[in-house]
Amino acid sequence: MSVTDKRAPGVRISDLSVVYRTQAGELPAVRGVDLELVPGTITGVVGESGSGKSTLALSLLNAVQPPGRISSGSVEIDGLGDVVSLTGDNLRKARGRHVGYVFQAAQNSLNPLKTVGKQLLDLGRSHDVDDLPGLVKEARSLLDRMGMDGARVLDSHQHELSGGMRQRVGIMLALVLNAHIVVLDEPTTALDMITQATILRIIREVHEERGLTTLVITHDLGVVAEIADRLAVMYGGRLVEQGPTREVLGAPKHPYTRGLLQAIPRLVGDIDEARALPGRPPTLGTIPPDGCVFRERCAVRMDVCETGEPPVLTIGPRIVACHAEAGEREPESEPAEEPEKETVTTGPVRGEEQA
């Protein structure tokens, strides 16, 4: 296995907005997102379906599918520059080489007519790999490393592999070109519990061995709690809270994060303590254009939430965007005037734990 001495690259997403063209005009799926992926860490993005988390993940490769498009913002990747401004062959080569993308396990991410090995060779040819036997060797050792019979897997078609095996093949294809940024979209959805645990362990181990910067997209707080160093919570296309996983889960500051945590039933204790969030998450068409996106379901909703963009507060390593939280911090500065973008902090936030 080739452990490179190259340092894991960082990713800075700034003020990223993605819109989808619909009959009702262009609607934002992701709006004004600021997120830093600290080199060498695993960041988890949590959100319900429709929160824009998958769109955010695709933005990292500038691969938002039409009718969607990135309308503003940038995605700076160390050693690559702003992905949003990349086009043509430069963009294509960045995908796979710099950023590996792992599809949801339930999705069929392999050509059903070709063996894994042949698709690996196609991948190598696409990226002008001269040493194809070397590539196959690398792939085989990666697969072996993940607990499979590499030679046999390369000889198999997709339909001959189980969900967990496909997921590991997906990880192999994302890493085999030596990408150091890996995006995993719902890596454990549709897998059984034991396979889930195995995949998560593999992700964690490979992440550390190869020195990666990893982004995990999931709707499952449990997954994030298990592997992510940092956690970002997404709702209605916005990042409402982010920070070190343990701190966010231990003392959530945004009412949505609190709601998510309360909705999880525990094995120990009263089942009635688990309370589902009232209402439904917004869809593309029902995201309110002004004010706080979460106010419809919020327990601590105030008048200002109707009109004012929630202020983005930086509290140590944590960031939270909420009027109620802001009011608690500075009770005297709560006038109804629009909070300006100045309060938005985009500066890098030091992750305290380094992998």
Added chain:
Amino acid sequence: MTLIGVPGRTGGIAVVRRLAGHLARGLVMILVVTTISFLIIRNIPGDPMAAKYEKLVEQGMSPEAAQQAVNVLYGFMPTGSMWEQYLDYMKGLARLDLGQSLTVPGTGVSTVLMSAAKWTLIPVLAGTLLSFVVGIILGVYAAIKRQGKLGDLLAISGSLLHGVPQYVLALLLGAIFTTLIPILPAGGTADIMFEPGLNAGYIGSLVQHATLPVVTYALASYGGWILAMKSSVVTVLGDDFILAAELRGMKRSIIFRYIARNAILPLFTILALSLGLLFGGAIFIERIFNYPGLGLMLIDSITGRDYALMGGAFLLITVAIIIANIAADLLYTVIDPRVRSGGEAA
């Protein structure tokens, strides 16, 4: 079934099993078709066999000899119970003896059929292949450009041509190219002034005469191909693995090949099925352009009351379709790895 889980090794068994099943079904189908054709010939109003038999007896032939003669002509006995006649007819078929043709006296039906079959091959085979190639290419284009004007136009042309029956196309093309602008011959296979054989004049005339039948057949089937290919490509374009390949930074040419191969797969099956029309697919075209294939022969045998020939032509046309059905299914097992290994599809 028990086959699942051991991929690779069971592939052969699965294929053999399928083949056996198909052959059995095909035989049953042939039995059904021959029975239908027997019942129809047996129940033709006026009972031509009994009439012939009586006529021969009247002419002074002994009953046995007359029976024999009729049997040779029609392939089964004019007397005896229905059941005996049926068995006799089937026995004849098993020996590939289809009786004697009336229109071409003294010739076995099989011989007449074979000579007609080769002419049917020309419009159907050439027309199918031509329309397949053109339809596939334009179908891909129509799928990729489906939001644009040209894609719309291709799709509409496809549905219109697909919707119009073969004889309407044949009559229109005929009216244009043989009557209004008489640049193509109205019928036949070649001008009689040319000696059949490998000489330029004959071959040129052959091509000239085949043009309208082939083009008509191609136009009539082109619509189906373009529509099928378009929808197949659109389906594949929406598949996850295409996006996945894009996100892995695969080259456009490779992704295009992925799309093309996956999209064309179901079309090959349809191609095999449509080759089943090899003998019976051009009836109208042959009639309109007076092209002496099996279709024209079937009609002539009906109007000429040549029932043995009619039964034989019907049988040949149907058997071709049955064989094509089997071939299509086997083809699928060969080209699709998912079916080949008896995995998910089992």
Added chain:
Amino acid sequence: MTATTIMPEARSASSALRRNFWRGVWRVMKRKPSRMAGVVIMAGFAFMGIFGPMLYPERLPRDTNALYASPSWAHPFGTDFEGTDVLALVVTGSRYVLLTGLVTAVITVVLGAGIGLFAGFRRGRWDSVLMRITDMKLTIPGLPLLLVLSTIWKFTSAIEMGLVLGLLGWGGVARAVRSQTLSLRERGFVEAARGLGLSTTHIIGRELLPSMAPYIAMNMLIAVTGAVYAQVGLFFLGVLPFEANNWGVMLNLAVFGGGALTTTAALPYLLAPLLAILLLTLGIVLVVDAMDEIFNPRLREE
């Protein structure tokens, strides 16, 4: 009991659905005017089939001085070999053609939907037997079979013709309806209705059939075109005796009697019924296209 209590709600919901449906129809129609044209064409043909023959005397007048006359004001499509007005022939012949199409479509749909529903609903042995038979029917080529059949049964009246075509043509609809039924079952449709204590007839008549109605209606239209082509084709080939006037007979006489493919004289006589067939096809294709979009939201363009 549960069933009766939920019914009013269900009914009001279904009437709301119906309103939405007609609004959807209107929207789809409005977006592409060609679809409106399709409806107009079909209405025109229906009018022609019902009232057309009433406009002409029982025996069409012959103008023996004008055999194969060229198109003129008096005879927009010229005259035939006997000097009869071709337009009059097309109009009076349309009733036969359309009536056959209608009979065929009804038989095809009733038999096909019935057998498909039964097979899909019962599943098991009935299903496999019925589907085997259907497959066999689908394998035997229709036109050659019709030709061979014409030797023992001269099905020349419109009703008989429709009957034959319908009896030979239900296979495709049966297959399609069966797979629809199976997929509805798979979605728990039937089990849910059973759970509510609804009877089998109710489930089939009130739940399954309505949800497949648009699909069946589309198949019915397609069956009409198929029947029109088949009967015109059969008469054109000349294997059936000519009793009534219809488009197929006209084509036959134009080509094999009038030599329309070698001389221009009979050309209008040939083209008039062809034009009628093409126009009818166009109308039906446009309407089916509109129906497709109404019932398959997936196909709606973004």
